[in-house]
Amino acid sequence: MPDQHRDGVVVTVNDEGAPDAVSAFIERGVRAALGHEGVADGEVSVTLLDDARIREMNASYLERDRPTDVIAFSLGGPGDVLGDVYIGHEQAARQAAEYGETLATELLRLAIHGTLHVLGHDHPEGSERLESPMFVLQERLVAEVLSAD
Numbered sequence: 001m002p003d004q005h006r007d008g009v010v011v012t013v014n015d016e017g018a019p020d021a022v023s024a025f026i027e028r029g030v031r032a033a034l035g036h037e038g039v040a041d042g043e044v045s046v047t048l049l050d051d052a053r054i055r056e057m058n059a060s061y062l063e064r065d066r067p068t069d070v071i072a073f074s075l076g077g078p079g080d081v082l083g084d085v086y087i088g089h090e091q092a093a094r095q096a097a098e099y100g101e102t103l104a105t106e107l108l109r110l111a112i113h114g115t116l117h118v119l120g121h122d123h124p125e126g127s128e129r130l131e132s133p134m135f136v137l138q139e140r141l142v143a144e145v146l147s148a149d
Contacts, residue, residue, distance in 0.1 A: 011027045016050075022103075025104050027046075028145050032141045033141055037119050046087065047087070067090065072118050074117070084118075085114030085115060087114065092110055105146065112142060
Protein backbone atom coordinates (compact mmCIF):
# COMPACT_ATOMS: atom_id res chain seq x y z
CA MET A 1 0.00 0.00 0.00
CA PRO A 2 1.38 3.46 -0.78
CA ASP A 3 2.22 6.06 1.84
CA GLN A 4 -0.79 7.71 3.41
CA HIS A 5 0.04 11.34 4.22
CA ARG A 6 -2.26 13.60 6.20
CA ASP A 7 -1.53 16.52 8.51
CA GLY A 8 2.25 15.99 8.40
CA VAL A 9 1.97 12.32 9.33
CA VAL A 10 2.98 9.58 6.91
CA VAL A 11 1.90 6.01 7.62
CA THR A 12 3.24 3.31 5.32
CA VAL A 13 1.80 -0.20 5.51
CA ASN A 14 3.85 -2.94 3.83
CA ASP A 15 1.32 -5.71 3.87
CA GLU A 16 2.58 -8.59 1.71
CA GLY A 17 -0.67 -8.78 -0.22
CA ALA A 18 -3.17 -8.26 2.61
CA PRO A 19 -6.52 -6.82 1.50
CA ASP A 20 -6.62 -3.03 1.26
CA ALA A 21 -9.25 -2.95 4.01
CA VAL A 22 -6.80 -4.58 6.44
CA SER A 23 -4.07 -2.09 5.53
CA ALA A 24 -6.49 0.81 6.04
CA PHE A 25 -7.50 -0.65 9.43
CA ILE A 26 -3.83 -0.88 10.48
CA GLU A 27 -3.29 2.72 9.36
CA ARG A 28 -6.26 3.90 11.44
CA GLY A 29 -4.75 2.18 14.49
CA VAL A 30 -1.37 3.86 14.00
CA ARG A 31 -3.07 7.23 13.53
CA ALA A 32 -5.17 6.70 16.68
CA ALA A 33 -2.03 6.10 18.75
CA LEU A 34 -0.21 9.06 17.20
CA GLY A 35 -3.24 11.30 17.68
CA HIS A 36 -3.56 10.32 21.32
CA GLU A 37 0.03 11.44 21.86
CA GLY A 38 -0.51 14.68 19.94
CA VAL A 39 1.89 13.73 17.14
CA ALA A 40 1.06 15.82 14.06
CA ASP A 41 4.30 15.38 12.12
CA GLY A 42 6.38 12.28 11.46
CA GLU A 43 6.47 8.89 9.80
CA VAL A 44 5.71 5.37 10.95
CA SER A 45 5.98 2.27 8.81
CA VAL A 46 4.26 -1.02 9.57
CA THR A 47 5.45 -4.21 7.88
CA LEU A 48 3.73 -7.58 8.07
CA LEU A 49 6.16 -10.50 8.15
CA ASP A 50 5.75 -14.28 8.13
CA ASP A 51 7.03 -16.45 10.99
CA ALA A 52 10.43 -17.08 9.42
CA ARG A 53 11.16 -13.39 8.83
CA ILE A 54 9.92 -12.13 12.22
CA ARG A 55 11.80 -14.97 13.96
CA GLU A 56 14.99 -13.87 12.19
CA MET A 57 14.47 -10.27 13.33
CA ASN A 58 13.65 -11.38 16.87
CA ALA A 59 16.84 -13.45 17.01
CA SER A 60 19.03 -10.75 15.47
CA TYR A 61 17.80 -7.75 17.44
CA LEU A 62 16.33 -9.15 20.65
CA GLU A 63 18.26 -12.45 20.98
CA ARG A 64 15.01 -14.45 21.13
CA ASP A 65 15.04 -17.29 18.61
CA ARG A 66 11.29 -17.64 18.07
CA PRO A 67 8.50 -16.00 16.11
CA THR A 68 6.81 -13.10 17.88
CA ASP A 69 3.78 -10.92 17.31
CA VAL A 70 5.33 -7.44 17.16
CA ILE A 71 8.73 -5.75 17.19
CA ALA A 72 9.05 -1.96 17.23
CA PHE A 73 11.97 0.38 16.70
CA SER A 74 11.87 4.05 17.64
CA LEU A 75 13.96 6.01 15.14
CA GLY A 76 13.49 9.62 16.13
CA GLY A 77 11.08 12.17 17.46
CA PRO A 78 8.19 14.25 16.17
CA GLY A 79 8.98 15.78 12.80
CA ASP A 80 11.24 12.88 11.93
CA VAL A 81 10.83 9.26 11.05
CA LEU A 82 9.28 8.10 14.30
CA GLY A 83 9.81 4.40 13.85
CA ASP A 84 9.16 1.04 12.30
CA VAL A 85 6.71 -1.60 13.48
CA TYR A 86 7.01 -5.21 12.35
CA ILE A 87 4.04 -7.52 12.89
CA GLY A 88 4.27 -11.30 12.65
CA HIS A 89 1.04 -11.93 10.77
CA GLU A 90 1.14 -15.72 11.23
CA GLN A 91 1.58 -15.29 14.99
CA ALA A 92 -1.20 -12.68 14.92
CA ALA A 93 -3.48 -15.23 13.23
CA ARG A 94 -2.75 -17.80 15.96
CA GLN A 95 -3.43 -15.22 18.66
CA ALA A 96 -6.66 -14.08 16.99
CA ALA A 97 -7.90 -17.70 16.98
CA GLU A 98 -6.85 -18.15 20.62
CA TYR A 99 -8.59 -14.92 21.73
CA GLY A 100 -11.69 -15.39 19.55
CA GLU A 101 -10.89 -12.21 17.57
CA THR A 102 -10.78 -11.55 13.87
CA LEU A 103 -7.34 -11.35 12.30
CA ALA A 104 -8.02 -7.71 11.36
CA THR A 105 -8.72 -6.83 15.01
CA GLU A 106 -5.54 -8.55 16.20
CA LEU A 107 -3.48 -6.78 13.52
CA LEU A 108 -5.04 -3.49 14.64
CA ARG A 109 -4.14 -4.25 18.27
CA LEU A 110 -0.54 -5.09 17.35
CA ALA A 111 -0.17 -1.98 15.16
CA ILE A 112 -1.32 0.17 18.09
CA HIS A 113 0.90 -1.76 20.50
CA GLY A 114 3.97 -1.30 18.30
CA THR A 115 3.23 2.38 17.71
CA LEU A 116 2.92 2.98 21.45
CA HIS A 117 6.36 1.37 21.89
CA VAL A 118 7.75 3.64 19.15
CA LEU A 119 6.35 6.59 21.13
CA GLY A 120 8.17 5.50 24.29
CA HIS A 121 5.50 3.51 26.14
CA ASP A 122 6.52 0.26 27.80
CA HIS A 123 5.01 -2.46 29.96
CA PRO A 124 6.23 -5.10 32.40
CA GLU A 125 6.58 -8.71 31.33
CA GLY A 126 4.35 -11.44 32.69
CA SER A 127 0.71 -11.31 33.69
CA GLU A 128 0.94 -7.80 35.17
CA ARG A 129 1.48 -6.43 31.66
CA LEU A 130 -2.26 -6.75 30.99
CA GLU A 131 -3.00 -4.24 33.75
CA SER A 132 -0.23 -1.79 32.85
CA PRO A 133 -1.06 1.76 31.72
CA MET A 134 0.22 0.92 28.22
CA PHE A 135 -2.15 -2.04 27.82
CA VAL A 136 -5.08 -0.08 29.21
CA LEU A 137 -4.38 2.69 26.68
CA GLN A 138 -3.88 0.15 23.88
CA GLU A 139 -7.25 -1.49 24.52
CA ARG A 140 -8.99 1.90 24.75
CA LEU A 141 -7.56 2.87 21.36
CA VAL A 142 -8.54 -0.51 19.86
CA ALA A 143 -12.11 0.02 21.13
CA GLU A 144 -12.20 3.57 19.70
CA VAL A 145 -11.07 2.43 16.25
CA LEU A 146 -13.48 -0.51 16.27
CA SER A 147 -16.41 1.68 17.30
CA ALA A 148 -15.61 4.20 14.55
CA ASP A 149 -15.51 1.47 11.91
